[in-house]
Amino acid sequence: MNLHRHPALVDKLAASYALGTLRGGARRRFESLAREHASVRAAALIWQGRIASVAELQPEVAPSPAVWTRIENRLQAERQAQAMQAARSAPAPAAPAGRWWASLGLWRGAAAAGVFATVVALVGGVSLNSRLSGQVRELSARLSATPAIEYVAVLSDEKASASILVTFDPNTRKLMLKRVGDFREQPDKSLELWALPPGAPAKSLGVMSGDAVVQLTAADSDIRQSPALAITLEPKGGVPPGTPATGPVVFKGALIKTPE
Amino acid sequence: MGGLARTGNICQTMRGMKPESPDSQLIALLERVAQADESALRELYGLTASKLYGVAVRVVGNRQWAEDVLQEAFLNIWKVAGTYQATLSPPLAWMGLLVRSRGLDFLRRRASDRADHVQALDDVIADTVAGDAPNPMDTTQASEQAWALHQCLSQLEHKQREAVSLAYLRDLSHSELAVQLRLPLGTVKTWIRRGLEQLRGCMARFA
Numbered sequence: 001m002n003l004h005r006h007p008a009l010v011d012k013l014a015a016s017y018a019l020g021t022l023r024g025g026a027r028r029r030f031e032s033l034a035r036e037h038a039s040v041r042a043a044a045l046i047w048q049g050r051i052a053s054v055a056e057l058q059p060e061v062a063p064s065p066a067v068w069t070r071i072e073n074r075l076q077a078e079r080q081a082q083a084m085q086a087a088r089s090a091p092a093p094a095a096p097a098g099r100w101w102a103s104l105g106l107w108r109g110a111a112a113a114g115v116f117a118t119v120v121a122l123v124g125g126v127s128l129n130s131r132l133s134g135q136v137r138e139l140s141a142r143l144s145a146t147p148a149i150e151y152v153a154v155l156s157d158e159k160a161s162a163s164i165l166v167t168f169d170p171n172t173r174k175l176m177l178k179r180v181g182d183f184r185e186q187p188d189k190s191l192e193l194w195a196l197p198p199g200a201p202a203k204s205l206g207v208m209s210g211d212a213v214v215q216l217t218a219a220d221s222d223i224r225q226s227p228a229l230a231i232t233l234e235p236k237g238g239v240p241p242g243t244p245a246t247g248p249v250v251f252k253g254a255l256i257k258t259p260e
Numbered sequence: 261m262g263g264l265a266r267t268g269n270i271c272q273t274m275r276g277m278k279p280e281s282p283d284s285q286l287i288a289l290l291e292r293v294a295q296a297d298e299s300a301l302r303e304l305y306g307l308t309a310s311k312l313y314g315v316a317v318r319v320v321g322n323r324q325w326a327e328d329v330l331q332e333a334f335l336n337i338w339k340v341a342g343t344y345q346a347t348l349s350p351p352l353a354w355m356g357l358l359v360r361s362r363g364l365d366f367l368r369r370r371a372s373d374r375a376d377h378v379q380a381l382d383d384v385i386a387d388t389v390a391g392d393a394p395n396p397m398d399t400t401q402a403s404e405q406a407w408a409l410h411q412c413l414s415q416l417e418h419k420q421r422e423a424v425s426l427a428y429l430r431d432l433s434h435s436e437l438a439v440q441l442r443l444p445l446g447t448v449k450t451w452i453r454r455g456l457e458q459l460r461g462c463m464a465r466f467a
Contacts, residue, residue, distance in 0.1 A: 011460055012456070012457075012460065015456045015459065015460055016452075016456060018428075019424065019427055019428050019452070019456065020427060020428055020431050020432070020433075021427055021432075021433060021434055021437075021452055023433050049349065049353070049405060050405065050408075050409055050459075050463055051409075051428050052349065052353045052356065052357055053350070053353050053356075053402070053403065053405050053406035053408075053409040053410075054356075054409065054413075054424075054425050054428050054429060055315045055352075055353060055356025055357065055359065055360055055429070056311070056350070056352050056353055056356055056399075056401070056402045056403060056406035056409075057397040057398060057399065057402060057406055057409065057410050057413070057425075058311070058314040058315045058317075058318050058397075058398065058425075058429075059314050059397070059398045060310035060311050060313075060314045060398055060400060061310060061313050061314045061317050061323075061326075062309075062310050062313070063309055063310070063313040063326075063327055063330055064327060066327075067309070067313075067327050067330055067331050068302070068305055068309070070331050071301075071305070071331055071334050071335060072302075074331075074335055075298060075301075075335070075338065
């Protein structure tokens with residue numbers, strides 16, 4: 001029997017289909033019929049629309065005011081999570097050297113992860129409310145100002161009495177060097193930093209000024225290929241570009257990739 | 261919506277009683293919510309939360325669960341408001357669908373969490389079975405389509421109306437409905453069949 005030629009029967013089936021009481025094989029047969037015949041499909045859609053209005057006729061009940069508060073908190077948490085993601089994926093802005101070293105404790109892999117964990121804890125907390133949003137914003141800003149440090153090295157002299165801390169941020173290609181200890185070269189000398197790629201001659205990464213904090217720019221590949229760094233004592237201004245080191249190695253150390 | 265018939269006694273009554281449709285207001289709010297406007301969501305919540313909470317209570321049969329459902333539904337509305345325009349449904353009906361589907365998800369999760377799940381006789385069902393505490397339909401904010409359905413459902417006996425409503429709201433088969441209502445399967449089948457027959461005859465006048 002060509003069911004779709006019997007509009008009254010189709011209408012009846014469409015009504016129980018929409019209500020949900022048409023089940024099993026009967027439901028599947030009706031569905032395939034609806035796929036084949038537009039008139040059956042139309043009847044199904046009309047009844048779905050009609051029956052869906054049952055929801056509009058239910059008596060109103062006032063929900064507890066806490067529901068809206070919970071919705072608001074969840075929206076806020078989502079917003080913060082998005083902001084955090086954006087902050088983490090955006091390249092870290094170059095921070096002024098002094099301030100940056102003042103926040104050495106924010107090294108990635110250690111404290112920066114801690115900041116993030118704190119933010120996550122705050123965001124995820126059930127009692128999160130608008131009072132906290134200022135703190136979250138502040139932490140988020142701190143995180144975005146934290147360089148994405150991928151490499152760290154501690155270059156020491158033979159007695160390990162003085163050293164130079166080195167960090168590298170591949171996003172900004174900034175190599176930061178901080179003197180720790182009291183080593184001071186003579187006024188007519190300069191310290192020069194070298195990458196030590198295996199099986200290749202040392203490559204100069206730049207000459208340090210006498211400042212406590214020195215910033216150099218280095219190619220990502222030079223750093224990645226170098227398991228260790230060294231600093232030599234050279235004539236003032238360093239060796240001419242492309243020439244090997246002439247002076248003694250005063251500091252050296254392994255270059256360590258920070259955990260992701 | 262203007263396509264609904266304006267003739268016949270029922271429609272005359274409709275014209276006299278039906279308040280101004282708030283659909284356009286809700287649609288405008290949904291459009292703003294789709295643009296991630298949180299103040300619009302708040303306004304939308306203020307206008308519809310009681311109605312939608314009423315739906316959630318009827319679907320899950322427990323006020324506390326219904327609050328969770330309402331919360332999830334509004335977070336969902338926040339995400340999918342942009343898809344409303346493609347539906348051609350009255351806004352409140354569309355939101356009601358989202359609430360119902362969240363509520364059904366909730367019941368399914370709960371049922372699978374508890375293998376020995378026995379549906380308690382909830383307040384909604386208790387009312388239905390008692391039958392003499394009529395659960396009034398509420399046409400506040402109802403779309404024209406819902407108003408038509410209201411007219412037709414009003415012609416059913418209270419218990420039949422409840423059986424039809426619950427079958428839909430809780431997505432129940434005849435036998436599941438019989439278990440929940442604690443009624444013989446035959447009775448439930450008869451109620452649903454008669455209820456749908458009357459609805460079909462009545463709704464045809466609005467087509």
